[in-house]
Amino acid sequence: MTSQRVFRFAPSPNGRLHLGHACSALLNRKLAEEAGGRLLVRIEDIDPTRSAAEFERGIYEDLAWLGIEWEEPVRRQSGHLDAYRTHLDRLIAEGLVYPAFMSRGDIRAHIADAQAAGRKWPTDPDGAPLYPGVERLLPVGERKRRIESGAPFAWRLDMARALERIAKALSWQEDGRGPMGETGIVRADPALWGDVILARRETPTSYHLSVVVDDAVQGVTDVVRGRDLFHATAIHRLLQELLDLPEPCYFHHDLVLGEDGRKLSKSRGDTALAALRAEGRTPADIRRMVGPGEQATAAPDRP
Ligand code: GLU
Numbered sequence: 001m002t003s004q005r006v007f008r009f010a011p012s013p014n015g016r017l018h019l020g021h022a023c024s025a026l027l028n029r030k031l032a033e034e035a036g037g038r039l040l041v042r043i044e045d046i047d048p049t050r051s052a053a054e055f056e057r058g059i060y061e062d063l064a065w066l067g068i069e070w071e072e073p074v075r076r077q078s079g080h081l082d083a084y085r086t087h088l089d090r091l092i093a094e095g096l097v098y099p100a101f102m103s104r105g106d107i108r109a110h111i112a113d114a115q116a117a118g119r120k121w122p123t124d125p126d127g128a129p130l131y132p133g134v135e136r137l138l139p140v141g142e143r144k145r146r147i148e149s150g151a152p153f154a155w156r157l158d159m160a161r162a163l164e165r166i167a168k169a170l171s172w173q174e175d176g177r178g179p180m181g182e183t184g185i186v187r188a189d190p191a192l193w194g195d196v197i198l199a200r201r202e203t204p205t206s207y208h209l210s211v212v213v214d215d216a217v218q219g220v221t222d223v224v225r226g227r228d229l230f231h232a233t234a235i236h237r238l239l240q241e242l243l244d245l246p247e248p249c250y251f252h253h254d255l256v257l258g259e260d261g262r263k264l265s266k267s268r269g270d271t272a273l274a275a276l277r278a279e280g281r282t283p284a285d286i287r288r289m290v291g292p293g294e295q296a297t298a299a300p301d302r303p
Pocket residue numbers: 010011012044211224225229
């Protein structure tokens with residue numbers, strides 16, 4: 001007996017959906033249909049400063065216009081902070097995260113000093129410098145004292161410890177393609193990201209933590225998303241191992257690029273679905289523009 005596969009489209013309500021989202025949503029639907037699976041929509045709204053109800057309404061409106069159907073109720077991350085907190089507490093109890101107090105300015109100054117002393121500073125796959133991690137060695141009492149003093153901080157993963165804890169090589173099943181054409185069983189190298197942020201003082205979670213918790217809670221078997229998240233998958237695989245969560249398969253698809261060859265963003269209104277609709281474009285036009293399936297072969301059958 002085969003169990004039903006579960007796909008999800010997981011936008012953040014911080015702007016109107018654009019052609020890139022349409023590509024992702026249509027591909028999720030196509031692969032779900034081909035697999036006889038389910039399609040969920042998840043609203044990734046953990047950042048209250050960027051999320052707005054108006055954009056969430058826009059997401060439903062645009063998806064309905066595209067002819068996409070999804071299951072209700074929709075999971076909204078802002079309603080599940082307790083679930084993320086529980087997983088964060090486990091990482092805290094196991095000594096796998098530490099409170100990091102450096103501000104952006106502190107980080108920049110620290111790195112500038114190191115570079116002035118002739119050190120080459122490593123960067124993550126997105127090009128950002130790795131966190132210096134100076135607080136890793138702070139005694140527990142001092143950590144507590146600083147937290148209680150009200151100092152702003154973020155919970156960062158102690159990457160070295162986390163890798164020591166799992167003590168095995170990580171990989172994932174890639175049904176799409178990575179930036180270098182990676183496909184099939186892909187080796188995950190979370191160390192490339194250094195001590196990533198997993199939660200903040202005011203929000204007990206982050207994109208990385210909530211996405212792995214939600215995919216597990218919702219029984220997601222197939223994560224279909226843009227290639228910009230390919231390298232982040234290494235962090236997701238590590239968190240799944242640390243938190244005993246199941247491992248989905250991944251399908252990273254081509255990004256829809258703007259005419260200037262740059263990745264589309266919600267702030268660039270030109271490709272917003274609402275704007276295209278207002279210009280008289282139809283859902284069929286959108287499907288032609290993003291060509292779901294042309295760039296993506298069907299996810300293979302699985303037992
Ligand atoms: N919420 C993310 C976004 O808007 C997508 C996360 C994911 O698919 O894992 O790009």
